Amino acid sequence: MDNKPNVVMVGLGYIGLPTAALIAKNKTYVHGVDINPEIVKTINAGKIHIIEPELDNAVENAVKDGFLYASTVPVEADSYLIVVPTPFKGKNEPDISFVESATKAIIPLLKENDLYIIESTSPIGTTELMMNLIYSERPELKNKLNIAYCPERVLPGNVMYELVHNDRVIGGINDESTEKAVDFYRQFIKGDLHKTNARTAEMCKLVENSSRDVQIAFANELSLICDKADINVWELIKLANKHPRVNILQPGCGVGGHCIAVDPYFIVADYPMESKIIGTAREINNYKSFWCAEKVKNAKLEFELQHGRKPRIALLGLAFKPNIDDLRESPAKYIVQKVLQNANDEEYYIVEPNINEHKVFKLTSYEEAIDKADIIVFLVAHDEFKNYKAIKEKIVLDFCGALNK
Ligand SMILES: NC(=O)c1ccc[n+]([C@@H]2O[C@H](COP(=O)([O-])OP(=O)(O)OC[C@H]3O[C@@H](n4cnc5c(N)ncnc54)[C@H](O)[C@@H]3O)[C@@H](O)[C@H]2O)c1
Numbered sequence: 001m002d003n004k005p006n007v008v009m010v011g012l013g014y015i016g017l018p019t020a021a022l023i024a025k026n027k028t029y030v031h032g033v034d035i036n037p038e039i040v041k042t043i044n045a046g047k048i049h050i051i052e053p054e055l056d057n058a059v060e061n062a063v064k065d066g067f068l069y070a071s072t073v074p075v076e077a078d079s080y081l082i083v084v085p086t087p088f089k090g091k092n093e094p095d096i097s098f099v100e101s102a103t104k105a106i107i108p109l110l111k112e113n114d115l116y117i118i119e120s121t122s123p124i125g126t127t128e129l130m131m132n133l134i135y136s137e138r139p140e141l142k143n144k145l146n147i148a149y150c151p152e153r154v155l156p157g158n159v160m161y162e163l164v165h166n167d168r169v170i171g172g173i174n175d176e177s178t179e180k181a182v183d184f185y186r187q188f189i190k191g192d193l194h195k196t197n198a199r200t201a202e203m204c205k206l207v208e209n210s211s212r213d214v215q216i217a218f219a220n221e222l223s224l225i226c227d228k229a230d231i232n233v234w235e236l237i238k239l240a241n242k243h244p245r246v247n248i249l250q251p252g253c254g255v256g257g258h259c260i261a262v263d264p265y266f267i268v269a270d271y272p273m274e275s276k277i278i279g280t281a282r283e284i285n286n287y288k289s290f291w292c293a294e295k296v297k298n299a300k301l302e303f304e305l306q307h308g309r310k311p312r313i314a315l316l317g318l319a320f321k322p323n324i325d326d327l328r329e330s331p332a333k334y335i336v337q338k339v340l341q342n343a344n345d346e347e348y349y350i351v352e353p354n355i356n357e358h359k360v361f362k363l364t365s366y367e368e369a370i371d372k373a374d375i376i377v378f379l380v381a382h383d384e385f386k387n388y389k390a391i392k393e394k395i396v397l398d399f400c401g402a403l404n405k
Pocket of ligand 1: 036
């Protein structure tokens with residue numbers, strides 16, 4: 001690209017690419033960096049490698065207009081955004097090695113007054129750690145850079161809208177860094193920009209997802225109690241929520257996705273003694289999936305005892321939440337795996353209307369599964385499943401409230 005980029009975006013995935021396209025749309029030059037050469041090639045051809053509404057047009061136009069260019073190596077710019085993955089390593093320990101290597105790649109390019117922002121979901125103290133890493137390699141820049149953390153909280157499927165309209169929390173390692181980062185985001189974002197320090201901004205992202213996890217764990221715990229007490233948990237929650245200050249969430253077959261099921265561990269790993277509720281919520285939500293698999297096993301054995309033959313079983317849903325095709329960390333997928341591990345000549349029909357095929361599971365249509373199965377297990381409350389009409393002789397296990405909402 002002839003034009004000097006103003007922004008280097010390191011990591012061109014679900015978050016980095018839409019953000020790069022948004023910045024480019026505002027006629028700011030973006031040099032996108034990804035270690036995956038296929039991704040780089042795809043983007044430079046004006047195409048995208050992920051599914052996200054409206055992103056294809058945004059990337060095509062940004063590349064065509066010369067405001068977005070991708071590469072496997074960074075170049076000199078004024079602002080650097082780190083949007084690389086922060087997965088687990090070992091036993092639920094956050095792995096910040098991607099953030100570290102992305103940072104190392106841009107350290108030689110930094111100059112006075114540059115802005116360095118981490119957007120990757122990160123354990124508390126990561127921004128300070130990266131600041132120390134930068135200044136240890138470039139001591140002449142000490143206190144002359146603007147360093148901040150700004151987490152992302154968009155909903156996949158609505159990213160292009162939410163990127164612009166959601167409020168953002170922005171925390172610098174000092175006030176000047178916070179101000180510089182706010183000025184940067186103000187150019188592209190219409191939502192309110194809330195100023196804080198880096199540690200609070202890091203914690204804020206983790207707390208948002210932990211809060212959801214804890215609240216879902218409460219609902220899941222109620223579902224276990226109600227099952228024993230012979231109470232319909234969905235009816236119970238509906239009634240309890242008639243109280244003007246009570247708002248219980250819905251139980252399900254666990255908690256999945258790459259955020260809510262992951263981020264709480266970033267707190268628990270560093271503060272195990274203090275994060276009792278957060279850690280227990282993770283355990284309850286994981287246990288709920290195991291419990292569902294056990295329930296299917298018991299239903300299967302009971303059927304065999306009663307009917308003297310193996311049952312046919314429909315397992316409905318694989319995604320981690322209703323009406324999406326995302327199977328990452330999905331409790332429904334875990335339950336299906338667990339049930340199939342215990343398979344003993346029963347016939348199974350696995351249904352996921354939001355994907356065409358799966359590399360491990362043979363998929364069946366919803367209609368065929370419902371028609372043939374003796375035991376029908378609702379794992380995800382997809383819209384397609386809600387029109388189920390009860391048939392007397394079929395056993396139904398509704399773990400997600402598909403029939404009760
Ligand atoms: N996807 C979401 O909905 C979402 C929402 C909020 C926060 N986040 C957080 O944002 C961060 C990024 O998530 P994502 O969903 O965009 O991940 P992703 O896996 O879709 O994309 C990350 C990209 O970074 C690239 N990459 C890895 N190491 C690199 C390096 N050293 N240099 C350059 N590129 C590198 C990968 O090849 C990949 O294309 C994560 O910390 C995630 O937790 C994601």
